Each structure stands twice: as C-alpha cells, then as structure tokens.
Amino acid sequence: MSRTEPLLHLDPAVVRQARSLARRAAAPVVKIAQSHTTVSVERATLRLAGLSGADHERVPWVNHLVTAVRDEVGLEHGVTTPVYDALLRGEAPDLTTLAQKAASGNVSFRLPAGREAQxxxxxxxKGVGAGLRTIDRSRATRERLIRRHGDPTSRPWIYLIVATGDIYEDIPQAQAAAREGADVIAVIRSTGQSLLDYVPEGATREGFAGTYATQENFRLMRAALDDVSKELGRYVRLTNYASGLCMPEIAALAGMERLDMMLNDSMYGILFRDINPIRTFVDQRFSRQVHARAGIIINTGEDNYLTTADAVEAAHTVTVSQLLNECFAKEAGLEDWQLGLGHAFEINPEIPDSFRMELAHALLARQLFPDAPLKWMPPTKHMTGDVFRGYLLDGFFNLVGAMTGQGILLVGMMTEAVVTPFLSDRDLALQNVRYVMNAASGLTEDFHPPRDGFIQTRARQVLSEAVDLLDRIVNDSDAAGDPPLLAAIADGTFGLMKRPADRGKGLEGVVVRADDYDNPAITALDAGMPAKKGEKR
Amino acid sequence: MSSNIIRPYGDTTGDGMVQMSFTLPLPHDKRAEGAALQLARKMGLDPALLVHAKAMGPDFTFFVVYGSSTHLVNLDEVHVVEREYPLLSAKDANLAIRKQLRRKLVVVGACIGTDAHTVGIDAILNIKGFAGEKGLEYYREIRVVNLGAQVLVPDLVARARAEKADAVLVSQVVTQKDAHIHNTTQMSAAFREAYPAGQVPILIAGGPRFEEGSEGALGVDRIFGRGTTPGEVASYLVHEMTQRRGR
Known part of the structure; x- marks a missing residue:
C-alpha cells in the first residue's frame, strides 16, 4: 500500500515516538527472554531433533526426557548437552530409546566437561539441525506450491474457521470451505489445550469446541488442503494456534508440517489465560524465531482487548498491543509481511458514529503498519442472536475491510454466539463478503477522509492515547524491580487484569539459564536464516 | 375473538405467517424443491411458499420458505418461570446485605471444566459489568473472588470453603457433548459432598444453553441464561439469602 497523499495525516514524530516507546518497553523483556529457558523451549528443541511419540498413557517422550534431565542435572545448561552426551556414551542408540529408558529411570545423565562437552x-x-532443515524444506515447498497453484487473486484473503473437535470431520468441512472461496482455513483448538503442558499425540476425534493441535492433525489437514489447492488452482493456507503453555513446541511442529499462519500474541496468554508472564515471553521469542524461519505469518490477538472492554474506550490498547507485537516480532526476526497484526469491529452499533469510528481505527492500523497484512476480525460482542441484524453488521464489517485495504479478513457469521455455523451460514457469510468486495473494494482508491475531519481526528486521538499509555508503561515500576512492562502487566494496566511476574500458570517450567547454557536451535535461529533464493512475499 | 388462542402474525391478524430457512442434503433440482415443500407441510405450513432455493456446492441446497402455520397457540397451556423476587438497585442490595448479614456477602465465581470462556462470569462479576450495569465487584457489600477459567471442581470447592463463600457462581458457555450439564452436575454433587446438609452455599449456574427450570436435575439453586444482568444476580442473591435466614 503506497500512496502519495497520506490518508490520515498522522504526525510522523508521534508515530516515531510510539515506536520508540514500544522498543523501550520491549527491550528489557527481550533480555529476560534471552536469559531464561522453559520446559517447553527445551521440549521444542528435542522435537526439532526428531523426538516424537508418546507412551501408552499418551505422555509425550519429549516430556519424559526433559523431566528426567531436569531432575538429574537441571535445565539451566540446556537439555541437549546432557541428552547427546548420554547418546555418545552409548546409553541408547537413539533419542526415542533414550527417552523410554529415561522414563523408567534407567539412564543417568551428567553434565559433560571439556572435550566431551564439545x-x-x-x-x-547436528541433531537439531535436521529439524531446522525440515522447516527450511517445508518453506521451500510452500513457495513452490504457491508458484504452481497461485496466490488468491485479490486481497483481503478470506479466512474461515472450522471447529468440529474431530479432525476427520474438520477435513471435509475445510475442503468445502475452500471450494466456497476460503483462502485461509483456521482449525480452532479444543478449549482446554492452551493450559496443557504437553502436546497431545496422533489424530484426534474428541475436542471441545475445537480440535486438538497435534503433529498428525497438522499433517492430515495440510495434505487435505494440498489436494484441494491443486483442484482449485489456488494455494489454500492453513492456520493454527501457537499459544498457551506449549507455544514453542507447536511452533516447531507447525514449521515442520508446513502450516502457513499461526496465532501468536505477545501478551494474550498472560492477560487472558493467566499464564506466567516470563514463561510467555520466553516461549514467545522462541516460537517467533521458528515462525520467522518457517516463513509463517503470525496473527496477533488484539480483538481480545475489545471483547473484554469497551471498544471505544479501549481502542488505544489495540494500538499499543500492535506496536508491542510488532517490536517483539521484529526482534525475533519476523518481517513485515509476516505480521498479521489483529484488530476488530467491536464498537457497540447503538452508539452514534460507530461505523465512522471503526473506519478511523482500521485506517489507523493500516497507516501505522503499511507493509503488514493486518487481520481484520468480525463483530462478536454485539451479535445478539438476531441473525438478520447480525448479517447487516457483518456487511458493514466487510465494508470497513474493503475500504481500508485489510490483508486478512476473518469471515463473520450471523450465527455468532448462537450455534456453531450451519453450512448455510458459511455460504451466506461468503456471499456477504463477495458482494461487498465486488461492489466496494475499489473504494480504497476514492476514499480519502477529509483533512482534520471526524475520521482523521479520531485516529490521531487514538494514537495519542496509545502514546500516553506506552509512556505510562515505560515509566511503571514495582517493588520487585521488574522491567516496566512486567510491572505494568502486574498492576493491571492492561484490561484491569493484574498478572504479577511471579505468579500464573507454567511458572514452575521457567529456568534461569546458566553461563554455559547451550541450545543449538536458538544458536542457529539467532544467527538468522540460511542463504535462500527467491524470497517469497 | 378468543384472546387465549393466537397464531403467528405476518401482516394481518390470524394469517399465521412464518418464515424459515433450512438446508437439505440434495443437489438443487425440482425434486429438491419438492422435498423442501414436503418438509414445510409436515412442519405445519399450509400453504407453503418456496421463495428461494440455492445450490450450496454439488450436494446441498438452501431454502427459504414462507407459509401459514396451521398450529394454534393456547396461552392457557403456556408455562414459564417468572422472576419471583424484586429487582433491587445496587444501593438497596447493599443495604439488605448489611442489615441481614452484618458482614459482606462472599461470592466465588469460576468457569469450570475445560471451558475457557470467561465472558459470562466476567460480565456478572467484573466491575465493568454488562448491559450498562456494573458487576458484583461494584457492590460495596459483596466480596467477589473470581477464579477465572478452567478451574477444577475440587479446587473450586476448596476455595469456596476457604473463603467461606455464601454463593458460588459457575459459568458454562461450551455446550459441545453436553459438557455444561456434566460439569454442573459434577460441581453440585461435589458441594453436597463437602458441606453438611443445609449449609451448602447458594449454587448458581449461568450460561446461554441451560434449560429453564432444570435446576433440580442439575442440583443447583438457580440457573441464569443469556442476557442476565449483574443486578438480576445480585437481587436473586439477596432474595435467596433472606429466604435461607428465614428458615
């Protein structure tokens, strides 16, 4: 999106200030991420090294191995050094056997020194490099398939959700959705999964309001979408969730199984799932590094700020979260085209000028992040069960999407908050999108809000409120001397939820790195991408 | 005109007109349209008017049907649960609690089971509230302990005992495979087991898909459905508290 005439006349100095404040807020937290590890980061590393599968009680072998190493020598040196030392000592011929023996207490781990450590x-x-190469190959395959089948002909990409709980039901539904016009299929996860401290194994048929994210489910769905991509002559993308306690592992599995987009927010788990802040930031950095390497587009979760607070009063919290998400993402190596920063149409339709404000907010995001795809999410909070009114509201949502050039459009269902969508609901919703896009997507050319009019003024107001909030964040402090962002999260700056850094789920899985910490995955990811050709935008 | 027998109203009294839409697993052709009309007639629409039919993929057809319903509604046979307690303002609710308890009323809330949707419980408990009404946290005489999402039943019981809860609110949004019913009955059974008879806190289940009047089957004192406001819950709590103290 390059334009000669700026749409909002935002003051470049204010935009620079907002970004610089976001960087100041993020920097100390990145340091924390670089000086800690978590059980999930270590498990993800073992997954990259090829360890998969689970015991008869479905406890994954990576969990067994990390627990065993942690019990004997601790995790502060990284799991791989003691694990590969045990392999070199001939304790087991391979990782799976080692994990099996470790699970029954038949291996002793040690921290090797000197030559043995080297x-x-x-x-x-070498072992972990195999997984990274798998990720690189998956990325190359994606680029090849996009060249062969083609990208969607127009933006925004149409994003549809399937959520039956049963992967074998999801597959035909996803294929049907693609045939009806979906460019991106998201498989919603079972509600419990974000708080599981392990990744389930195998194909699953029993989920609640969603389907478990497992390596096998990823593989099955990607294969099914490959078939339908070929049939349609258009590469259909697959989305899942790298969030919750197993964010790094799921990112690694997604990279290897060629998922195309992942929901991955810097603070969602902390605020809305009460996951420990440090755990989240450490896990998040690793997962984003993997996403960067894998060429995966991340989707952030700013819609959540608007569903739990008033969408007008809290509009600036979306901007702040987008700026922080951008900052953490760039630090982890993601590029602009990989930043599906979120925002949503959640203003109460009863209030005057709600549509104009939606336009202002959507344009603000578009102007602040001109090279990011941006994910535009439909109304949920004010869907009342009156499906007719809901259909109209979704039409206006689509219109904002069309007028402001959004990159990814999550299709709104008129039966939102009523039932899981009927087949016909999805069809009607897509008709709605197609009508609006056909009729009005050209408006991006005509629509220039008047100088200092309602829309420009509102957008500037939200930006300035965002700067104020960022300023409050970087000047926040607490008794423990935590970085300002953590202090701000602890004292309820975001959405009234107080999340102290020493509380929350998954805290027991956080470990301070020792000086000799080694993680070959992080070393390789920090070093950046291997030389590659034909970078796909 | 008998006022206790009514029919749906389209544009004229007594025309019985209704609209409906549905999908049949048939390719769109004359036979599918005939099938749609047969269904409409069996549902009591006569005459039925097929106003729209559209193929959705090769195997399904979507229909919109208008028609006059042959069924009559007898208002004498309609039975609903009317609210049996007065709606109180926050001020009056606070006053009633102070007068009767002489301490704060303790409310423990949670989403139980795998349900992670805290929107319902938060709308009732958080100060932010719902539909322009402040949540229970706003009530000076109510102490709210919101445990959040995915709370295990034993933890909920333990916390309720530790906090000396007067009332326990659980929210259940996810209804797949009747999870809301299983979770709620499990919860109420656990409370009955943990407390001496007659001392169980007021148990309230909230969610959009509970059946009205199913309190007995679920073992709870009250069910609140879609659109419930914090004021209604507070008023009920005061009412139930008064009833129990009178016993």
Whole structure:
C-alpha cells in the first residue's frame, strides 16, 4: 500500500515516538527472554531433533526426557548437552530409546566437561539441525506450491474457521470451505489445550469446541488442503494456534508440517489465560524465531482487548498491543509481511458514529503498519442472536475491510454466539463478503477522509492515547524491580487484569539459564536464516 | 375473538405467517424443491411458499420458505418461570446485605471444566459489568473472588470453603457433548459432598444453553441464561439469602 497523499495525516514524530516507546518497553523483556529457558523451549528443541511419540498413557517422550534431565542435572545448561552426551556414551542408540529408558529411570545423565562437552554440543547441533532443515524444506515447498497453484487473486484473503473437535470431520468441512472461496482455513483448538503442558499425540476425534493441535492433525489437514489447492488452482493456507503453555513446541511442529499462519500474541496468554508472564515471553521469542524461519505469518490477538472492554474506550490498547507485537516480532526476526497484526469491529452499533469510528481505527492500523497484512476480525460482542441484524453488521464489517485495504479478513457469521455455523451460514457469510468486495473494494482508491475531519481526528486521538499509555508503561515500576512492562502487566494496566511476574500458570517450567547454557536451535535461529533464493512475499 | 388462542402474525391478524430457512442434503433440482415443500407441510405450513432455493456446492441446497402455520397457540397451556423476587438497585442490595448479614456477602465465581470462556462470569462479576450495569465487584457489600477459567471442581470447592463463600457462581458457555450439564452436575454433587446438609452455599449456574427450570436435575439453586444482568444476580442473591435466614 503506497500512496502519495497520506490518508490520515498522522504526525510522523508521534508515530516515531510510539515506536520508540514500544522498543523501550520491549527491550528489557527481550533480555529476560534471552536469559531464561522453559520446559517447553527445551521440549521444542528435542522435537526439532526428531523426538516424537508418546507412551501408552499418551505422555509425550519429549516430556519424559526433559523431566528426567531436569531432575538429574537441571535445565539451566540446556537439555541437549546432557541428552547427546548420554547418546555418545552409548546409553541408547537413539533419542526415542533414550527417552523410554529415561522414563523408567534407567539412564543417568551428567553434565559433560571439556572435550566431551564439545562433542555432545556438536552432536546436538547436528541433531537439531535436521529439524531446522525440515522447516527450511517445508518453506521451500510452500513457495513452490504457491508458484504452481497461485496466490488468491485479490486481497483481503478470506479466512474461515472450522471447529468440529474431530479432525476427520474438520477435513471435509475445510475442503468445502475452500471450494466456497476460503483462502485461509483456521482449525480452532479444543478449549482446554492452551493450559496443557504437553502436546497431545496422533489424530484426534474428541475436542471441545475445537480440535486438538497435534503433529498428525497438522499433517492430515495440510495434505487435505494440498489436494484441494491443486483442484482449485489456488494455494489454500492453513492456520493454527501457537499459544498457551506449549507455544514453542507447536511452533516447531507447525514449521515442520508446513502450516502457513499461526496465532501468536505477545501478551494474550498472560492477560487472558493467566499464564506466567516470563514463561510467555520466553516461549514467545522462541516460537517467533521458528515462525520467522518457517516463513509463517503470525496473527496477533488484539480483538481480545475489545471483547473484554469497551471498544471505544479501549481502542488505544489495540494500538499499543500492535506496536508491542510488532517490536517483539521484529526482534525475533519476523518481517513485515509476516505480521498479521489483529484488530476488530467491536464498537457497540447503538452508539452514534460507530461505523465512522471503526473506519478511523482500521485506517489507523493500516497507516501505522503499511507493509503488514493486518487481520481484520468480525463483530462478536454485539451479535445478539438476531441473525438478520447480525448479517447487516457483518456487511458493514466487510465494508470497513474493503475500504481500508485489510490483508486478512476473518469471515463473520450471523450465527455468532448462537450455534456453531450451519453450512448455510458459511455460504451466506461468503456471499456477504463477495458482494461487498465486488461492489466496494475499489473504494480504497476514492476514499480519502477529509483533512482534520471526524475520521482523521479520531485516529490521531487514538494514537495519542496509545502514546500516553506506552509512556505510562515505560515509566511503571514495582517493588520487585521488574522491567516496566512486567510491572505494568502486574498492576493491571492492561484490561484491569493484574498478572504479577511471579505468579500464573507454567511458572514452575521457567529456568534461569546458566553461563554455559547451550541450545543449538536458538544458536542457529539467532544467527538468522540460511542463504535462500527467491524470497517469497 | 378468543384472546387465549393466537397464531403467528405476518401482516394481518390470524394469517399465521412464518418464515424459515433450512438446508437439505440434495443437489438443487425440482425434486429438491419438492422435498423442501414436503418438509414445510409436515412442519405445519399450509400453504407453503418456496421463495428461494440455492445450490450450496454439488450436494446441498438452501431454502427459504414462507407459509401459514396451521398450529394454534393456547396461552392457557403456556408455562414459564417468572422472576419471583424484586429487582433491587445496587444501593438497596447493599443495604439488605448489611442489615441481614452484618458482614459482606462472599461470592466465588469460576468457569469450570475445560471451558475457557470467561465472558459470562466476567460480565456478572467484573466491575465493568454488562448491559450498562456494573458487576458484583461494584457492590460495596459483596466480596467477589473470581477464579477465572478452567478451574477444577475440587479446587473450586476448596476455595469456596476457604473463603467461606455464601454463593458460588459457575459459568458454562461450551455446550459441545453436553459438557455444561456434566460439569454442573459434577460441581453440585461435589458441594453436597463437602458441606453438611443445609449449609451448602447458594449454587448458581449461568450460561446461554441451560434449560429453564432444570435446576433440580442439575442440583443447583438457580440457573441464569443469556442476557442476565449483574443486578438480576445480585437481587436473586439477596432474595435467596433472606429466604435461607428465614428458615
């Protein structure tokens, strides 16, 4: 989106200030992420090294192995050095056997020194490198398939959700949705999964309001969408969730199984799931590094701020979250085209000028992040069960999407908050999108809000409120001397939810790194991408 | 005109007109349209008017049907649960609690089971409230302990005992495979087991899909459905508290 005439006349100095404040808020938290590890980061590393599967009680082998190493030598040195040392000592012929023996207490781990340590690290680098190469190959395959089948002909990409709980029901539904026009299929996860401290195994048929994210489910769905992509002559993308306690592992599995987009928000787990802040930031950095490497587009969750607070009063919290998400994402190596920053149409339709404000907010996001795809999410909070009114509201939502050039459009269902969508609801919703896009997407050319009019003024007001809030964040402090952003999260700056850094789920899985911490995955990811050709935008 | 027998109203009294839409697993052709009309007639629409039919993929057809319903509604046979307690303002609710309890009323709330949708419980408990009404946290004489999402039943019981809860609110949004019913009955059974008879806190279940009047089957004192406001819950709590103290 390059334009000669700016649409909002935002003051570039204010925009610069907002970004610089976001960087100041993020920097100390990145340091924390770089000085800690978590059980999930270590498990993800083992998954990259090829360890998969679970015991008869469905406890994954990566969990067994990380627990065993942690019990004997701790995780502060990284899991791979003791693990590969054990392999080199001939404790087991491969990782799976080692994990099996460790699970029954038949291996003793140690922290090797000197030459033995170097040998273990070399072996670990080789082992983990295999997983990174799988990710690189998946990315190359995606680029090849996009060249072969083609990208959707127009923006925004149409994003549809399937959520039956049963992967074998999801597959035909996803294929049907793609045939009806979906460019992106999101498989919603079972509600419990974000708080599970392990990734379930295998194809699953029993989820609640969603389907478990597992490596096998990923593989099955991607294969099914490959078939339908070929049939339609258009590459259909697949989305899942890298969030919750297993964010790094799910990111690794997604990279290897060629998922195309992942929901991945910097603070969602902390605020809305009460996951420990440090755990979240450490896990998030690793997962984003993996996403960067895998060429995955992340989707952030700013819609949540608007569903739990008033969408007018809290509009600036969306902007703040987008700026923080951008900052953490860039630091982790993601590029602009990979930032599906979120925002949503959630203003109460009863209030005057609600549509104009929606336009102002959507344009603000568009102007602040001109090269990010942006994910535009439909009304949920003010869908009342009156499906006719809801259909109209979704039409206006689509119109904002069309007028402001959004990159990814999550299709709104008129039966939102009533039932899981009927087949006909999805069809009607897509007709709604198609009508609005056909009729009005050209408005991006005509629509220039008047200088200092309602829309420009509102957008500037939201931006300035965002700067004020960022300023409050970077000047926040607490008794424990935590970084300002953590202090701000602890004292309820975001959405009235108080989340102290020493509380929350998953805290027991956080470990301070020792000086000799080694993680070949992080070393490789920090070093950046291997040389690649034909970068796909 | 007998006032206790009514029919749906389209544009004329007594015309019985209704609209409906549905999908049949048939390709769109004459036979599918005939099938749609047969269904409409069996549902009591006579005459039925097929106003729209559209193929959705090769195997399904979507229909919109208008028609006059042959069924009559007898208002004498309509039975609903009317609210049996007065709606109180926050001020009056506070006053009643102070007068009767001489301490704060303790409310413990949670989403139980795998349900992670805190929107319902938060709308009732958080100060932010719902539909322009402030949540229970706003009530000076109510102490709110919101445990959030995915709380295990034993933890909920333990916390309720520790906080000396007068009332326990659980929210259930997810209804797949009747999860809301299983979770709620499990919860009420656990409370009955943990407390001496007659001392169980007021148990309230809230969610959009509970059946009105199913309190007995679920073992709870009250069910609140879609659109419930914090004021209604507070008023009920005061009412139930008064009833119990009178016993």
């Amino acid at each position: 040998a273990a690290r070399r072996a670990a680098t």
